[in-house]
Structures are given as C-alpha cells and as structure tokens.
Amino acid sequence: MNRINKLFDKKDNILSIYFTAGYPSLNDTNYIIKTLDECGVDMIEVGMPFSDPIADGPVIQNSNNIAIENGISISLLFNQLSQIRTFTQIPITLMGYLNPIYQYGYDNFINKLITCGIDGVIIPDLPLSDYKKHFKSSFNKYNLSYISLVSPNTSEERIKEIDSISKGFIYVVSSSSITGKKSEFSKNQIEYFKKINKLNLSNPTIIGFGISDKKTFNSACKYSNGAIIGSSFINSISSVKLNESIIQFVSNIK
Amino acid sequence: MKYNVNDKGFYGDFGGAYIPEMLYSNIDELNKNYLSIIEEDSFSKKFNYYLKKYVGRPTPLYYAKRLSEKYNSKIYLKREDLCHTGAHKINNTIGQILLAKELNKKKIIAETGAGQHGVATATVCALMGMKCVIYMGEVDIERQRPNVERMKILGAEIRPAISGSKTLKDATNEAMRHWINNPDDTHYIIGSVVGPHPYPDMVARFQSVISEEVLYQLDEVEDRNYPDYILACVGGGSNAAGIFYHYLDNKKVKLIGIEAGGMGIETKKSAATTTLGNKGILHGSKTLLMQDKNGQVTEPYSISAGLDYPGIGPLHAHLFDSKRGKYISVDDNDAMNAGLELSRLEGIIPAIETAHAFAVFDRLEIKNRVVVVNLSGRGDKDLETYIKWGKY
Numbered sequence: 001m002n003r004i005n006k007l008f009d010k011k012d013n014i015l016s017i018y019f020t021a022g023y024p025s026l027n028d029t030n031y032i033i034k035t036l037d038e039c040g041v042d043m044i045e046v047g048m049p050f051s052d053p054i055a056d057g058p059v060i061q062n063s064n065n066i067a068i069e070n071g072i073s074i075s076l077l078f079n080q081l082s083q084i085r086t087f088t089q090i091p092i093t094l095m096g097y098l099n100p101i102y103q104y105g106y107d108n109f110i111n112k113l114i115t116c117g118i119d120g121v122i123i124p125d126l127p128l129s130d131y132k133k134h135f136k137s138s139f140n141k142y143n144l145s146y147i148s149l150v151s152p153n154t155s156e157e158r159i160k161e162i163d164s165i166s167k168g169f170i171y172v173v174s175s176s177s178i179t180g181k182k183s184e185f186s187k188n189q190i191e192y193f194k195k196i197n198k199l200n201l202s203n204p205t206i207i208g209f210g211i212s213d214k215k216t217f218n219s220a221c222k223y224s225n226g227a228i229i230g231s232s233f234i235n236s237i238s239s240v241k242l243n244e245s246i247i248q249f250v251s252n253i254k
Numbered sequence: 255m256k257y258n259v260n261d262k263g264f265y266g267d268f269g270g271a272y273i274p275e276m277l278y279s280n281i282d283e284l285n286k287n288y289l290s291i292i293e294e295d296s297f298s299k300k301f302n303y304y305l306k307k308y309v310g311r312p313t314p315l316y317y318a319k320r321l322s323e324k325y326n327s328k329i330y331l332k333r334e335d336l337c338h339t340g341a342h343k344i345n346n347t348i349g350q351i352l353l354a355k356e357l358n359k360k361k362i363i364a365e366t367g368a369g370q371h372g373v374a375t376a377t378v379c380a381l382m383g384m385k386c387v388i389y390m391g392e393v394d395i396e397r398q399r400p401n402v403e404r405m406k407i408l409g410a411e412i413r414p415a416i417s418g419s420k421t422l423k424d425a426t427n428e429a430m431r432h433w434i435n436n437p438d439d440t441h442y443i444i445g446s447v448v449g450p451h452p453y454p455d456m457v458a459r460f461q462s463v464i465s466e467e468v469l470y471q472l473d474e475v476e477d478r479n480y481p482d483y484i485l486a487c488v489g490g491g492s493n494a495a496g497i498f499y500h501y502l503d504n505k506k507v508k509l510i511g512i513e514a515g516g517m518g519i520e521t522k523k524s525a526a527t528t529t530l531g532n533k534g535i536l537h538g539s540k541t542l543l544m545q546d547k548n549g550q551v552t553e554p555y556s557i558s559a560g561l562d563y564p565g566i567g568p569l570h571a572h573l574f575d576s577k578r579g580k581y582i583s584v585d586d587n588d589a590m591n592a593g594l595e596l597s598r599l600e601g602i603i604p605a606i607e608t609a610h611a612f613a614v615f616d617r618l619e620i621k622n623r624v625v626v627v628n629l630s631g632r633g634d635k636d637l638e639t640y641i642k643w644g645k646y
C-alpha cells in the first residue's frame with residue numbers, strides 16, 4: 001500500500017488540491033505543499049506545466065505559462081521535491097501532459113518518482129497502451145499509483161478496463177469540459193456519478209473539474225470518495241500573501 | 255518499408271492518438287467508422303460529385319514553359335489554386351463534412367492559420383447548412399484579413415485564439431478545447447494531416463485525389479505516369495501528402511517537402527520542423543516537433559501563416575526519418591522572390607505558402623527531369639503581404 005491507498009482506506013470526503021509547480025513564484029512548490037498539509041488538506045496534485053495544455057481552461061493555462069516563464073521544468077521540480085518526505089507524509093501525485101515527460105525520459109521520470117517519494121501520476125494524454133508498454137511494470141514493482149480519467153462519454157466497458165489498470169483512485173471528470181468551468185451539478189451529471197458508483201469499481205473515485213467551493217465540494221463527496229479543486233484554488237492564491245490566501249481558501253471549503 | 259499508416263494508427267514510430275479521455279469517444283467513433291464510410295459507394299459518389307461540380311476538379315496539370323526554360327527542366331504545375339476557394343484545402347473539407355453528416359453531427363468547428371482551411375470549412379458549412387465556428391490566432395487574423403472577412407460573409411463565427419504565439423498552434427488548442435466541451439453534436443474538421451489517428455490518414459485520403467489525377471494527367475503528356483520529382487510546401491503537410499500519396503511506394507519518384515525557414519534556421523525565427531525539431535507529442539500525435547529541452551513547444555515563425563506551425567504530420571515525420579522524403583527549408587526572402595518570379599514567368603500569383611515550393615529549383619538536380627510542383631493555392635489572400643514586401 002502506498003500513501004494514496006492508505007488515505008482512501010481510512011478516510012472519506014477527501015479534499016485534494018491541484019496547483020501548478022512554479023506558480024506564483026518559481027520556488028513556492030514546497031511551501032505550498034507544506035501549508036496545504038498543515039491546513040488539513042488530504043492529498044495534493046502537483047501540476048507539471050506544459051505550453052499546450054489542451055484539457056485546461058484559462059486559469060490553468062495562465063498558471064502554466066507563468067510557471068514556464070518563471071523557469072520551471074521537470075528536472076527543477078524534482079530537485080524541489082527531493083526533500084519533501086522529510087517534512088510531510090501527505091499523498092502527492094504529479095499531473096502533466098506527456099511531452100515534457102517524454103523529453104525527460106520515461107525511465108528517468110520513474111526513478112525520480114521513486115527517489116522523491118511521489119505516490120502516483122496523472123497524465124491525461126497518455127494512452128493506456130503506452131502506459132502498459134512503458135510504465136506499468138515499474139509502477140507495479142514500486143507501488144506507484146497510475147490514475148486515469150473517465151468522462152461522461154467513457155463507455156462502461158472502458159471504465160472497467162481503466163479500473164482494472166488503475167491503482168489508487170479513478171479521476172471522474174465531472175462534465176464534458178476542460179478544467180475551470182463552474183456550475184452546480186445538473187441532473188445528468190448526478191446520473192452519471194450514480195452510474196459509476198453502480199459499477200462497483202475496485203478503485204475509489206474522486207470527482208474533479210469545476211469543483212470550486214464548499215457547495216460543489218460537498219455535493220461531489222455525496223457521489224464519490226472526495227473531490228479535486230484546481231482552477232478555483234489557483235485563482236485564489238496571491239503571491240504576496242501566499243500563506244494567508246492558502247489558509248483562507250482551505251478554511252472556506254472544510 | 256511501409257510508408258502508409260498501420261492498423262494501430264502509426265507511421266513507423268510516429269502518429270497514434272495521444273488524447274485526453276474527454277476526446278476518446280469522439281476519436282474512437284471516427285476511428286471505427288471512417289474507413290467503412292469513405293469506402294462506401296454512395297459516399298464516394300457524393301464526394302466525387304462535389305469535387306467535380308462544386309470544387310471544379312480535376313484541376314489541370316499545366317506545363318510551365320517559361321519556368322521550365324529558365325531552370326532547364328520540365329516543370330508541371332498541379333493547379334490546386336484553381337479549386338473553388340483557392341487552395342487544396344477544400345478537398346478535405348468536402349470529404350469531412352460529408353463524413354460528419356454520416357455521423358449525424360450538427361455543428362462544425364475548425365482551426366485555421368492562413369484562413370484557407372477556415373474559408374474552405376465555412377464554405378462547405380454554408381453549402382450543407384451547418385453551423386460553423388472557426389478558431390484563428392489573433393496574429394493571423396491581422397495578417398490574413400481578406401480571408402477573415404470571407405469566412406464571415408459565408409456565415410462562420412470567428413473566434414480569436416489569444417494564447418501563446420496567437421497563431422495556428424494556438425488556434426488548434428482552442429478548437430480541441432471546444433471539442434472537449436462539446437463532444438456530442440460537433441465534428442472537428444482538422445485542416446491538415448495532423449492530430450490524433452485517424453485524422454492524418456483520413457485527411458491524406460481526401461487529399462489523395464491530387465496524385466490520383468496526376469497519375470493519368472502525366473501519362474497523357476509524358477509517356478509514363480510518374481515524374482522524377484514531386485515538390486510541395488509543408489505546413490502540417492496535407493497538400494504534400496495528397497500529391498505524394500500514390501507515389502509513396504514508387505522509389506523512382508523523389509519526394510521533396512519544402513518547409514518555412516522564416517528568417518533563417520540560425521535565427522530560430524523559423525518553422526522548419528524537420529531541421530529544428532525532434533520527436534515529441536503535440537495535438538494528439540507523436541511526430542517531429544520544435545521544442546526546448548524541457549519539452550515546451552517553441553513558437554514558430556514564418557511570413558506565411560499556413561506554414562507557421564511547430565510540428566508536421568506523422569506521415570512526413572516518417573518519410574523524413576526513413577529518408578523516403580527529402581525536406582528542405584526556404585526562408586521568407588527566397589519564398590517571396592519565388593512567388594514574384596512565378597507571377598512574372600507564368601502569370602500565376604501563388605499563395606506565400608505555395609511560393610516556398612518554387613524556391614528550390616536551384617538546389618535540386620532537375621536538369622532535363624520531369625518535375626511536378628503542387629501549386630497548392632493562389633495569392634489573393636496574400637496581396638497585402640506582397641504589397642508590404644514591395645520589390646516588384
């Protein structure tokens with residue numbers, strides 16, 4: 001069991017926060033992780049910026065651009081994360097598009113995940129077949145979680161296939177949309193959440209995309225084991241008052 | 255060596271479908287249906303009908319006498335500039351909109367660089383009575399004004415892409431985001447042989463009508479159906495894919511793709527992907543890509559909006575990698591001069607994209623050889639750029 005599995009074993013209503021590495025300032029990564037942990041957030045997704053994030057809305061696009069301008073890269077991020085396990089045991093996943101990982105080298109990437117103590121990855125544009133070919137055996141050996149998305153258009157058969165390959169949790173994309181689109185859940189969305197629950201998947205589920213406040217967080221938790229907040233968090237943090245803005249944001253949710 | 259796509263959607267190491275899950279069902283639907291639809295008799299009947307009666311095909315294969323004399327060669331021009339809307343792009347949009355109808359889609363989106371694909375898409379949407387949204391980089395909206403207005407006259411909605419370099423790459427990102435947000439009733443007409451499988455293959459098949467015609471047209475004037483050289487400019491690579499298509503396995507034919515060198519390879523203000531790029535993943539496919547050492551895609555530059563793209567289609571990446579094709583870059587200056595030369599020698603003002611393909615005769619051993627150049631589009635949309643350039 002890794003930290004993700006342990007968390008889901010003992011807890012429900014999991015609050016996971018996404019932020020973009022290198023944003024607002026280049027070296028904020030560890031500070032943000034530490035502060036989120038201290039505020040009682042359950043899990044963290046660290047975004048690895050990419051120049052062309054096609055599944056992301058304006059807020060995350062913008063944080064990606066600024067982070068890249070600030071000089072973030074995967075190798076710098078791993079330098080930042082190298083001491084992370086000396087001060088926190090919060091489950092951490094890395095999320096990012098495939099090209100920067102491909103340039104970094106899949107084996108290098110996996111080695112760094114292990115040495116830094118990262119628990120899992122979310123790579124939205126990695127096909128299952130490429131995961132099986134390049135990642136799966138190391139992921140199994142080192143107990144890393146591979147987390148896949150499912151969307152309202154994912155067929156039942158495919159959800160089951162994804163479930164059989166995933167280890168950790170399934171990332172349920174709340175609607176057919178890119179990140180950052182906010183709205184209350186519609187009847188159709190709730191039907192879709194219920195449908196997924198009925199499948200009795202072997203992995204727990206987390207709902208993400210468009211979760212922005214206490215209300216949407218709570219209703220997501222009704223239909224899953226927790227929720228991920230990204231754009232709304234990024235929008236709310238301020239580089240001058242980083243500490244206060246993080247504490248404020250989390251206390252508004254919990 | 256096999257040059258065409260394999261059953262997994264790859265050209266050698268290149269291609270595939272690297273897409274987020276939100277697009278999976280759309281791509282899967284296309285993938286499961288495109289071949290059976292395209293290969294149906296009723297479909298090809300309709301497709302051929304519109305190509306003939308609406309687009310004006312077959313386009314002539316014209317012997318360029320004065321150009322040939324100048325370069326001591328036999329140069330034929332495949333006149334895609336005479337297609338309705340002024341470029342090869344409409345071959346693909348006719349095909350895709352008929353396919354979209356078969357799939358019961360109600361709305362069309364597209365990206366555009368030079369505006370030629372946007373115009374070709376807006377045109378077929380008007381023809382078929384479908385709603386049309388076109389994404390175009392803000393920079394390109396500025397430099398291709400006439401095409402922007404043409405699209406609007408045709409009833410399309412233009413949405414500016416304001417991220418990144420504000421050119422074709424960013425317009426493509428925005429179109430993909432739109433598709434993620436509207437997966438059910440919308441078909442995305444990609445304008446080149448790029449994107450996730452099956453797009454590169456599907457677009458190449460629709461464009462392959464170009465080389466299908468060259469086969470018999472050349473046979474009528476030469477005593478063989480193949481040339482020694484085929485030249486075509488390469489942005490994403492659709493006009494090149496179309497004119498290479500039926501010659502991919504004929505090794506007697508040298509396939510030459512011409513990329514935009516911009517201000518010159520050394521300056522990095524360039525869009526010469528095979529020279530400056532390496533393997534990477536963008537817009538759903540593994541291909542050659544201009545990027546920095548961290549895998550961030552770099553912003554390309556070319557005077558021609560249609561070649562201003564940091565990648566190339568996976569077919570071309572494979573042709574380059576396997577050395578079946580040769581790829582040469584031509585900078586802004588030489589392209590403009592070649593465009594002016596073609597205007598004076600043959601009375602044809604080419605699109606600036608196309609002009610790139612006319613700037614390499616000196617760099618190839620074409621003396622007394624049969625050369626076919628794909629004249630992919632006409633220069634009407636580029637008049638402002640020609641005027642600014644001056645020197646005529």
Ligand SMILES: Cc1ncc(COP(=O)(O)O)c(C=O)c1O
Nearest residue numbers: 370446489490491492493560631
């Ligand atoms: C006339 C013309 N030729 C060529 C291109 C480049 O596209 P491709 O490489 O797909 O043929 C364009 C793109 O806009 C164009 O308008």
